[in-house]
Amino acid sequence: MTGAVIEVRDLRMSYGPKEVLAGVDFTARRGEVLVLLGPNGAGKSTTIEILEGFRRRSAGDVRVLGVDPARGDEPWRARLGVVLQSWRDHGKWRVRELLRHLGAYYAGYSGDRERPWPVDELLDVVGLTESAGTRIARLSGGQRRRLDVAIGIVGRPELLFLDEPTVGFDPEARREFHDLVHRLTDVEETTVLLTTHDLDEAEKLADRILILAGGRIVAGGSADELAREVAGETEVRWTRDGRRFVHSTGDATAFVRELFRQHDAEIDDLEVRPSSLEETYMKLVREAEGSAR
Numbered sequence: 080m081t082g083a084v085i086e087v088r089d090l091r092m093s094y095g096p097k098e099v100l101a102g103v104d105f106t107a108r109r110g111e112v113l114v115l116l117g118p119n120g121a122g123k124s125t126t127i128e129i130l131e132g133f134r135r136r137s138a139g140d141v142r143v144l145g146v147d148p149a150r151g152d153e154p155w156r157a158r159l160g161v162v163l164q165s166w167r168d169h170g171k172w173r174v175r176e177l178l179r180h181l182g183a184y185y186a187g188y189s190g191d192r193e194r195p196w197p198v199d200e201l202l203d204v205v206g207l208t209e210s211a212g213t214r215i216a217r218l219s220g221g222q223r224r225r226l227d228v229a230i231g232i233v234g235r236p237e238l239l240f241l242d243e244p245t246v247g248f249d250p251e252a253r254r255e256f257h258d259l260v261h262r263l264t265d266v267e268e269t270t271v272l273l274t275t276h277d278l279d280e281a282e283k284l285a286d287r288i289l290i291l292a293g294g295r296i297v298a299g300g301s302a303d304e305l306a307r308e309v310a311g312e313t314e315v316r317w318t319r320d321g322r323r324f325v326h327s328t329g330d331a332t333a334f335v336r337e338l339f340r341q342h343d344a345e346i347d348d349l350e351v352r353p354s355s356l357e358e359t360y361m362k363l364v365r366e367a368e369g370s371a372r
């Protein structure tokens with residue numbers, strides 16, 4: 080294996096007779112943001128739980144920070160951060176107290192980065208400075224989710240797992256969260272694996288998007304690469320005589336050449352864009368689900 084942060088080869092998982100993962104392969108490099116997309120029940124949480132060491136796989140080779148998660152020890156676990164889908168505990172604790180308490184767990188595991196994250200700095204990073212003294216039960220949904228993220232990163236993880244992190248965020252909180260992820264990867268060189276159902280979020284955050292469907296990763300790459308891989312139609316938009324036109328074509332170059340041959344100087348506001356991530360995603364998932372049947 081190559082020293083990547085995550086390496087997954089032929090990962091398989093069955094619950095009883097039901098096979099959920101049927102040979103999943105992917106890797107993640109240091110500082111990369113990978114977004115795992117897939118329909119409900121595709122096995123995203125199962126995959127993440129196996130990588131976190133919370134669930135035993137049926138078969139396949141998995142290394143996370145060079146270690147088989149099924150045998151991960153405490154020093155290994157201290158290098159990971161986990162943000163679960165939702166978390167409803169410790170209502171009576173105050174925000175700063177809880178982070179200080181949980182952070183103490185990491186104190187013996189500094190390694191090449193100092194652990195834990197100093198609490199006041201962490202509160203600032205996640206935008207909770209003003210709520211530091213608030214009881215957790217009193218936080219709004221968005222603040223609560225920021226606290227979940229703070230709990231996930233208090234140990235300054237090398238690898239962070241985020242399962243649907245922005246559910247319930249308003250647009251501003253979402254943008255701040257995206258800035259935070261960029262800061263973690265740029266400044267801390269944290270590798271991030273996250274799941275979401277929000278394609279716009281996937282497009283904004285991901286260095287690479289992995290699409291899990293029919294038990295396998297059916298495509299991986301940036302949003303543009305995925306669109307090219309699917310060889311979808313390209314959308315060409317333009318205006319002529321003040322009127323707006325849209326045309327979908329498999330060969331945009333030939334179409335635009337012909338457009339200019341016919342109308343040349345009358346063409347204005349020309350835009351050529353590959354199919355959207357949503358169109359690409361829907362097509363890949365439909366194909367995978369069709370062939371899995």
Ligand SMILES: Nc1ncnc2c1ncn2[C@@H]1O[C@H](COP(=O)(O)OP(=O)(O)OP(=O)(O)O)[C@@H](O)[C@H]1O
Pocket residue numbers: 094099117118119120121122123124125126
């Ligand atoms: N402990 C379990 N026992 C039996 N079946 C399970 C168990 N956990 C998950 N499954 C099944 O495995 C499949 C994959 O579930 P998983 O939660 O991994 O999917 P997901 O892609 O994360 O879905 P979602 O987008 O809805 O969160 C589902 O059909 C689910 O019902």
